[in-house]
Amino acid sequence: MRKLALSDDILMQVEKPARYIGNEVNSVMKDKNKVDVRFVMCFPDVYEIGMSHLGIQILYSMFNAWEDVWCERVYSPWTDLDAVMRREHIPLFGLESQEPVKNADFLGITIQYEMCYTNILQVLDLAQIPLLAKERGEDMPIVIGGGPCSYNPEPIADFFDLFYIGEGETQYRPLLDWYLENKKRGGSRLDFLKGAAKIPGIYVPQFYEEVYKEDGTVKERKKLCEEAPDKILKEIVTDVSDCHYPMKPVVPFIKVTQDRVVLEIQRGCIRGCRFCQAGQLYRPVRERDVDKLKEYAVEMLQNTGHEEISLSSLSSSDYSKLDELLDFLIDECGRKHTNISLPSLRIDAFSLDVMSKVQDVKKSSLTFAPEAGSQRLRDVINKGLTEEVILKGAALAFEGGWTRVKLYFMLGLPTETEEDIRGIGDLSNKIAATFFDTVPKDKRVNGKVQIVTSTSFFIPKPFTPFQWAPMCTKEQFLEKAYQTKQGIMAQLNQKSIKYNWHEADVSVLEGVFARGDRRVARVILEAYRRGCIFDSWSEYFHNDVWLSCFEDCGLDIAFYTTRERADDEIFPWDFLDCGVTRAFLLREWKKAQSETVSQNCRSQCQGCGANRFGVGVCTESD
C-alpha cells in the first residue's frame, strides 16, 4: 500500500484530508524506477478548483499515455495545512507518489488567473524549490508556466525557467525528448534551457532583459543569448478532432467545482468581443468532429461514473453541429440517468427547447451577458447582443415557465458614460416588465420574477483591442457601482431586481498584473514574504499589505492601470505572438472608439492574422 506523505495526525487535523491523499479513480500510478521523466502538474489553488480544470486533465492523460513519463498532480495546500507544512518543514508532495515535488524533473504550473500569483510562490516555497529561477541548482525541477496568463508572463518571469506559450498538446514531446537527450549527453541545466529556447512556443525568460525608457515604458528587449528567438509564436493544435483527449479523467472523492464529464466541443470563438482575451488568444475557431464527441461522451461517462456531463467552449451556440450533439446526448443521458449542464448558450427558441428537456425550468435560471447597459456601449465592445434579442428571448423563456434571470454587465468599459450605466437598470427593469406583460397573473409561479443583475469591473487585458485602454481607479469603480445601484433602485420593478457587484481592490491589482512588466515581480515576491496567499479568496486578500508592498518597492499602481497608452507604445508582451496581429488589434481599438462593430469570423473575416495557421474557421468555405 502507498505510504502517505502526511501522518494520520496531520490528516486528522486539517479540513478535507481527501485533498492530499491522491488515490482517486483514474489517477495513474507508475513505478518510478521504470520511467525516465517525472512531471508534476500543478494548479496553484485549492484542490477543488484545480481538479475542475480541463487543461490539466488533458495534459495529465497525455503525459501518462507515454510509457517513459509519469505525470502527477499537486495543488495549493489550503491555509491550515500550509501552516503545518511550514512549521514541520514537510516538503510539498505529488498526490500520486506522495513523494517530494522537488524530486521530479519538471514542475508544470498552469496559470489561469492573475490572482493566483502568490500561490505559485507558495507552491515553490513549500516544495523547497528556490523562488527565483536563476537561483535553482542543477538538481532542481525545471519549472514551466502555461495557460492564459503566460501571454503576459513578465510579472512572474523571474519565477519560471520557461513558459510554454499556446496549446500544450504539440511541443511537450519534443521538449521532453530534448531533456532526455541533454541528460544523456551530460548537459547542464543551462544547456537544456538553451536547447529548449529553440523549440517552437518555448520562452526562456532569463535569456532576455527588459530595458525601460525614462517614462517607465518598455524601450526594448535585449537578448542575452543567441539561442533565444526574437518572437515566440503560440503553439496551436491543427486538428482538434485528432488530438489527445482524456478518456479517463481523474474522479475526485470530494465535491469539486466541476464535478462532471466535460466535453470540449471547440476551441476559440468567432465573436471578437473587444474586452475578451480568450476570444483573441485561441483564434481561430476549430470545431471537434461531432461523431468523435459522441464517442467521447459515452466512453467518458462509462469510465468515470459521473452523473453529469457538460459542454465546454467559449460560445457553444456557435458550434455548427450543436443540435445533432444535443439530440444524441439527451437520448443517451436520458437512458443513463445522467444530467446535462449547458453553459453559455444564446437564449433563443432552440436553446430554450433544449434546456426545458434537460433541466427543471422552475429551478433553473436564464443567463444573459449583455456586458454593457446601452446599445452604444455594446457596439463599442462589439458585443452583438441587442436589447430586442434579449427581450424576445426573455419573453419566450417566461412563456416556457422560467422565472429567474441572471444578467451580467461590466463597469468601467472604455467610453462609458452615466447614461450607459443607467441602461443597466433600465434593461433589468424592462426584463421584469416583460415578465408581467407575458405571463398572466394566474399563471405566475410564486407570483413573481427574480432578476439578478451582477457587475464586474472591466480590466484591460493583453492581446485585446482594449490593451491600450486606461482602466478605472478604485474610486471610479465604486462610484459606478453606486450609480448602478441607484439606477436599479429608481426602477418601477426594483423589487424584482437584486444587484451584486464585485470587489474593487482586487480588480485594481488584477489590472496591474495583467499588463505589468518584469518590475512587478518584486512586489509579488514581497507580498508573498509578508504572508499573502490565496488572494483570489476574499477572506485572505489583504489589500493594505499589497499597497504597502507597491510603495516599498517604489512602483506606481496608476502607471499600470489608469495610464493611457500611446498607439505605438511597446508592451511587455509584444515579443509574444498569439496569431492575431497588433495591427488588427489597433484597428479594432480605433473602431471601438468610433462605435463601429465588426462582423464575426463566419459572416466576414476581419483579417486578424490568425489565418496564418491555415486551420479552422479561416479555411471554412461558404
Added chain:
Amino acid sequence: MKIRIKFAKYGAMKFIGHLDMMRFFQKAIRRAGIDVKYSAGFSPHQIMSFASPLGVGLESTGEYMDIEVNSMTTTEALKEALNGAMVEGVEILSVGVLPDTVKNAMASVAAASYRLQSKNGAFAIPNPEETVCAFYAQETIPYTKETKKSVIQLDLKQGIYDVRMETGASLFMTVNASSSGNIKPSMVFEKLCEFAGAEIPAAAYQITRLETYTDLAGEGAPHRFVPLSACCTEESQAECY
C-alpha cells in the same frame, strides 16, 4: 430487488468521509454497469442506504450498504463487477439478496464491534487486562456528551455489550451502534483512560470497525446479534477477516 453489500475500508480511504463514500459508490455502481434503480425526477438518484456512518480516520471490515437493482445475473458477478470499479482501500467482501421484508441497512443496525490497536505496539494503560475488567465491572460509566446544541448525560455501561483486551496490545469492544444509542469507540476509550488515570494519546491508536450487527431478538429479550449480512437469503462467498 434489494441487494446488501458488505465492504471493507482501509488505508488512505479512511480519510474519505461518509457522504463522499456515498458519492464514490454511486459512481462506482455506474462504472460497474449495474442495473441499479433510480428515483424519478429531473435529477434522479440511486436508491441507496448505508448502515452506519463510519467516522473519518476509522478503518472497517464490516461496512454495509443496500441498493436496489432492476436486474442482475448472480451476486458473485455483481461482486466482481463492483470490485473492478473500486480503488485501493475499498474492497467488496460479499453481496447478498435481501428479502423484501427486511428493513433497510440503516434501520437494521443495532451494534458494532471495534478493535482499537496501538500504532506503536505499546498500550498506554498499565495492567490492561485487569484494568479493562475492572472498568467494565463498574455499575455505571457516566459520559457527558457535548454537542453544539446541548450537553447530554449518558451511561455508556448500557450500550457496551462487550469489552476486553486482545493479544497484541489491542482493545476489542462491541457497543450499541443504533441510530438512537450509538456509542463511539473513542468515547469508551476515553473513559477507560480516565478510569486508569492514563492520558489519552491522540491518534496513537487505529480504530477498526470489525462488524456491524442487527439484533434478531424481540423487544425486551436478550440481544441476539448477527452480522447484517445474515439477513440475506443468498450470499456470495464472504472473505474471512
